[in-house]
Amino acid sequence: MSPNQKVAFYTLGCKLNFAETSTIGRQLFEAGFARVDFSEQADVYVINTCSVTEQANKKCRNIVSRALRNNPQGFVVVIGCYAQLKPDEIVEIPGVDLVLGAKEKFNLASYLDDLHKTEHGRAITEEIKQTREFIPSYSAGDRTRAFMKVQDGCNYFCSFCTIPLARGRSRSANVADTMVEARKLAQTEAREIVLTGVNIGDFGTTHDENFYALAAEMDKLEGIDRIRISSIEPNLLSNEIIDFVAGAKKFVPHFHIPLQSGSDDILRKMRRRYLTDLYKERVARIKEVMPNACIGVDVIVGFPGETDERFLETYNFLQELDITYLHVFTYSERPNTTAVRMDEIVPQDVRKKRNTMLRVLSEKKKRAFYESQQGFQTSALLEEEQDEGWMYGFTDNYIRVKVPFDKELINKIVAIELDAPDSECIMNAKLLNQITV
Ligand code: SF4
Structure with missing residues (x-):
């Protein structure tokens, strides 16, 4: 690869895609690529697609054109659920150089070794049945909150859903290996982890373990203040898990x-x-x-x-x-x-x-x-974003709050008293002695 090559990402769809984009981004960074914004001139544009999105094809076409407007010579790669489901359709889109399926997307760096010699217009996907390996991912772009993928795929085959076809069978790492990733994430600036997966309650079943065992270990994780479960199927949300969250140190009361x-x-x-x-x-x-x-x-x-x-x-x-x-x-x-x-x-x-x-x-x-919740005293994790003198955050039970902006409070957990929701349903909150927890 020639030095100083730039890569830009565009992610559609769910938190899982965002976590995977981050991981692929880190892989390319290690391979020597500098990451730039999608609106800038890059050597490689990676589009991580979603099949749930309506008009996935039209969206994909639009984003490919945007990439080529920023650099007509740019090398365009399409990955993600839509790429796994319709590789032949995508490779026909003018300007698409490479389509990688569910398994191959994590080897993107190896396909970009020498862009000048790389063949254009290729689709490389394996049958989804062959995708059994679990690749852990996490996003750490946001200082406050990071999404950690702990499980992938699904064995349920609900009659409306294409996710099992795009992401394959349910799989995860074991608890010990997942904790290795979690400890890496705990060393970033993130203060909250959102555990994500396609069917997270199915975690561990391929290793004779379960989600409860993971939660019990995660709750002991140093360097992280809050852990949120992104979404869990009702039949897998056992009393054991509910009662555990109720008494947990880090898991928050949000389902x-x-x-x-x-x-x-x-x-x-x-x-x-x-x-x-x-x-x-x-x-x-x-x-x-x-x-x-x-x-x-x-x-x-x-x-x-x-x-x-x-x-x-x-x-x-x-x-x-x-x-x-x-x-x-x-x-x-x-x-x-x-x-x-x-x-x-x-x-x-x-x-x-x-x-x-x-x-x-x-x-x-x-x-x-x-x-x-008006009048309750609780805590909020404050974010970087500011708007007209306000800054925002979430309480542990996921109430969006706003307090007057103070740079010192970015990425801090502060004690607050909840006042009343404004017209956009954001809760006004009063800082309590600005004590950070
Ligand atoms: S449980 Fe969720 S991911 Fe699995 S098939 Fe049903 S809707 Fe799709």
Whole structure:
């Protein structure tokens, strides 16, 4: 490789992709590349794609054009879930030089040894069944919070989901090896780790271990103040894990639990591994042992067979449930899934209307939760970003707060008293003697 080569990254999709981009970025840095912004002139542009994104192809094309506008001679590499699923489609996009699949993306540096000699227009992907190796990743770009990938892939095959096809079978490192990575991360400036994975509750099963064993070790990690679980399937969120979090030193009272539908008929059609009763029980247990816990919920509207009645079941179920916010997704047909062959298709305008209804419900729930926390004394981890004299952060139970900007408080955990949410649902907070914890 010639010296002083520059690489720029563009990441689409989930936190897992961001963690992987960071790791690949570090690999290229070690190989001698300098990292620059995507809007700058770079020798290599890497686009890490997502297959869940609507119009993945169009998005990918747009980003390739942006790269080539910044440097018409730039070498363009496409990786990520969409690259694994549709390599032949992507390699046809004008300007794409290399497409790497789920396994090959972690060897990117070796493909860039000598750009002038590298063949253009190649797609290198293995069948996803062959991808059994787990490559740990973490993002450490943000001073405050780092995303650590502890698990990859999924064995569940929910009827709407292409992730198992793009990321392969469920796998992870064992607890001991995961802790080696966690200790590296603890040496960065990050004060909070968000544990991420495709199906994180499945951690360790390939090593006869489990997520609880990992959590118990992580809670002893020196150099990190908070640990958050990004998202966990309700059937894998055991009482043991809930009770552990309630008594943990570093794990925070914040859960994100995919529900997808509040109708048992739809859950069966989705091939989810629980019904609404179990979900209700999980929420009740969390609230019993952690009354101020924040609970986020993923939900999909417009799945085939979601009649008005079944949607109302979902709406009412969520309205009554003691949860904090919703992430609402509109169902969209994906090739190679079983749902794509189902009938009773919901018209697009109905999907859109239902999405809006649930977003409004989410806003109401969130505001009610914030208001219930008024007057509480707690702590917040403050971030770098500032805006019109304010700085922002999150409490342990994921309340977005703002306090007057003070450079000294960036990346500090401060004691605060919660006041009231503003019009954008950000909580005003009062610093308590500016004591940093
Ligand atoms: S649990 Fe279901 S929705 Fe989640 S990744 Fe696995 S197959 Fe997809």
